[in-house]
Amino acid sequence: MIREHDVLGVGAQRRRTTFRLLGLTAALLATGVIAVGTGAIAIGPATVARILAHQLFGLGDVTWEPPQEAIVWQVRLPRVLLGVLVGAGLAVCGVALQAMVRNVLADPYLLGINSGASSGAAAAILFGAGAGFGQYALSTSAFLGALAASLLVFLIARSGGRITSIRLLLSGVAVGYALYATTSFLIFASGSAEGARSVMFWLLGSLGLARWDALLTVAALVIGGTILYLTVVGRRLDALAVGDETAHTLGINPDRFRVRLLVIVSLCVGVLVSASGSIGFVGLVVPHLARRLVGASHVRVVPVAALLGAILLVWADVIARVLLAPQEIPIGIITALLGAPFLLVLIRRLHATGA
């Protein structure tokens, strides 16, 4: 084959991105193996790898104790997988929202979806809402709350005829505050200190609900689908991030595209918040890290952000489990502690460039 002349350096850029994606995938796999091995009972990476190979592909002989296998397969692996999904989902939803509202400070919780989920979760924890859904009562109730919140945001933002960035932003903030007040009121009205503590724990996020169940499957499908969709529409996200007029002149209907993004992102955030509570900062910080790594083009940013988000969240969960063991710290505290300094650096940088 004749080597084509790479006029704009696009080929070199693509090769670089491929290497980074491969590197990050390897890092994610290593992270997974280490995270599964870490905890009250430490299991070496080699043993973890052998157990996984045995479970997944039926390879190798059993050289470990049965409890080790139970810990790896039943307890820790679903948790790490949920961490991967939630981290990746938060990161790509953050990317999409930052492009949609053209604001570097946008994050997946901007639309008040997590506040809706929190209200739903509080209703379930404190008043037994959704009890008919059995083991899924909490996540179903939270998801219904998220759905209600996003519908509300959508309707308010749409009341002017078309959904603009600024209207979306404002209605998201307004609905968020209203539902935050609702959650607080539910806690106040229940008068249960124990319940308040459970809600608080849920609000700060946890991967503790993870097990091999329908929730994990749903999360995998929805989050995987979202990542795929956002990667495919990467070029359109680029145009939308520049401006509505630009998108329009490049053959994209900005209003229709924004509505479609809104539906998909709301669904994705709803599912991941229902599964893990609201874990802050990942969706805000990771998109910036991804852009630093591979530039602003969304075809590259989305998959890189997904991998970075997954890696970060799994490590945050490891810290949450290990730091005060056997006590578990809510993971939202860890992500906020790691994310806040980053935000400060970002503010300094924005200030320095005068943007």
Add this chain to the structure above:
Amino acid sequence: MITAAEVSWRYGANPVIDRVSVTARPGRVLGLIGPNGSGKTTLLRLLYGALRSPSGTVSVDDAPLSSLSAREAALRMAVVVQETGGFDAPLTVAEMVLLGRGPHLSTFQRTGQADHEIAARCLARVGATHLGPRAFAGLSGGERQRVLIARALAQQATHLLLDEPTNHLDIRYQHEVLRLVRGLETCSVVVLHDLNLAARYCDDLVLLGSGGVAAAGTVDEVLDPAVLEPVYGIGIKRLDLDGHLHLLFQPFEESV
């Protein structure tokens, strides 16, 4: 050819454009001129469908604009417009120009060698090849303008619409950009402030006054002091030098 018939637009209660009709003919450059607030940009936005007129129709090569999908419209019309308040995550100049190839690609297709060559050629045409790897957000106003023109060229549409393309450009690039537009075989519509640039590079002109078309026709017909003076409210002298038309301006009170 772009034909607008009886289009209107109002901001609040103020009709800016009231039942205006214009035609941009194939292979010619149509200039939209007029004082501030006369609705030049609004009219242009009506032409490319960013605004939908409640009355009348806009058609592109005899197809009503409202019947075209956004992508079909983008294959026929490329637009140069500077947007402010954009995103702080800058695309590179090369990526920005390649966005112009978007309408030619299917959803799952990525840009190929041919697209890269077209984009590189378009960057070269506006003298911006050296800017390729730089961040678009870090460019000066003039450089941005040239890159946006390169993107519009990369779109390879049959019509080119430009909103004040000479804004932010120094005198040399003002002329280079307009000469480039003039050299294209597309049907072009340009919003211009500078009447002398309009005189040199347009074929036809539409002069907008308050609410409607004050005059329309060839450059020679419209750039007549008797036509222009009441609209702009300034004294105008016309000179014909070396086969080019030039306008000189003098406020009325000084000329008394």
